[in-house]
Amino acid sequence: MFYQGQLANHPAAAEVKTPTMPESMVQPKPFYVEFGRNKPTKEGNMFIRNEYREVNWMNFHQHCFDYIQKNPGWGLYATAFQYSTSDPYTADLRGDFYLDFDDEDDIKKAQEDALRIIQHLTISPNYRIPANMIKVFFSGKKGIHVTVPYQCFGVEWHPHLDRMYRIMAEELMPFAPNQTLDMKVYERRRLFRLRGSQHPSTGSYKVPMELKNLLALSEVNIQQISKNPNYGSWIKYDKPRVIQEAARYFKEVEHKFVQRFKKTFSKSGEAQTIDFDPPCYEEMIDNGPVKGARNHIACMLVAFWRQRGRSEQEAWDMLIEWNNGSLPERELQTLFRSNFKGHYVYGCNTIKTYASCPATCREDCKFYKSN
Structure with a gap:
């Protein structure tokens, strides 16, 4: 330099x-x-x-x-x-x-x-x-x-x-x-x-x-x-x-990344998992638990992480980190099980209630087009 x-x-x-x-x-x-x-x-x-x-x-x-x-x-x-x-x-x-x-x-x-x-x-x-x-x-x-x-x-x-x-x-x-x-x-x-x-x-x-x-x-x-x-x-x-x-090791890591987050389909016809991080979800993660909307945002994040290809344990660990003690753990466990096992998918109309990302609901937004 x-x-x-x-x-x-x-x-x-x-x-x-x-x-x-x-x-x-x-x-x-x-x-x-x-x-x-x-x-x-x-x-x-x-x-x-x-x-x-x-x-x-x-x-x-x-x-x-x-x-x-x-x-x-x-x-x-x-x-x-x-x-x-x-x-x-x-x-x-x-x-x-x-x-x-x-x-x-x-x-x-x-x-x-x-x-x-x-x-x-x-x-x-x-x-x-x-x-x-x-x-x-x-x-x-x-x-x-x-x-x-x-x-x-x-x-x-x-x-x-x-x-x-x-x-x-x-x-x-x-x-x-x-x-x-x-x-x-x-x-x-x-x-x-x-x-x-x-x-x-x-x-x-x-x-x-x-x-x-x-x-x-x-x-x-x-x-x-x-x-x-x-x-x-x-x-x-x-x-x-x-x-x-x-x-050479970096190339191996790239392969691990692809395997971890690759697009998959379930036998039940589950929707294709997404392989990118939409800015609206990035914003909700960065902002942390917002008073008055913590439960709703937590539910959306759990559903998103499942779509993203995260394992159940990975998604739970990420939710605990995001929550940072804001919601009681028992309440967190209940909404986590419901949203991860229930295979819920949240669309842009719901997301834009909690995220002010300028990319929300634009034709050039990959997440908008995937819904």
Whole structure:
């Protein structure tokens, strides 16, 4: 990656991903990035997102620099993925494979899990990632972020990259015995704190760490070094390139994805399962339980996950995560059994009551046409 002018000196710049050299210097193709920011106020923590930018490889750095300059004193975020079109729910995705390790009580557990998985990434025949291509960051609170360049997997734009990364992370879970690997972060619009951004509750910055110090540093040491937003600026990384073992494994993951979510028909003539995530359902999932509509939305989500090809256990686990204690578990079990076993299907007329997605009921919406 390269940065020019003042942008190169800002610590957040190193976290912004640079696309590979384009096919055309005359008419470079645009892509899209969402930024977000937060700042403590008297009323609480103010969080702003949906700040999208259309950029290309020629002006990308200037857009990042302008955003940084206009928001001094804010915690800065960017989506883990770049988007090939302006609609993040239907666009192809590009971005590094990311892992988030968190433990609110003991960061040492997150450090241990991160180190074990990094060791696996470097020696496993499924990866063989050079250690100097792997980036490690202290999140600013009690977490560790690890990223692997997307180029290692021989992929650039991909329609389901978030799902690929989720499967890859699932298969790494056995190497995180402390259970600090966060599986909730694999979604299209996931925001990640930019390097050099200050955590609003701790005052610490997200800073890179040398791999050799990942486990050696105590929590006190980490808190000390993270007070400097420029810490780790001397760390050098190898230029990303295709790693044949990792690229081959990514192809295997694609096959697993197809098998998991392929379209199927039941002997009873059940409707074909859908193989994409409609933006209306993405919105309902992102918004969580909404007071006054929790039961209705939960029912629709269960039916959707069954259509999506999720197993009964997977759908139940996702419902528990979405509910986050909002509805009593007994009530949740009742509606889950009814909707999963009952093979209900909800159409757009019902969905648009609870989702304000602009794609609802348009002729170019794949979900609308599938109903």
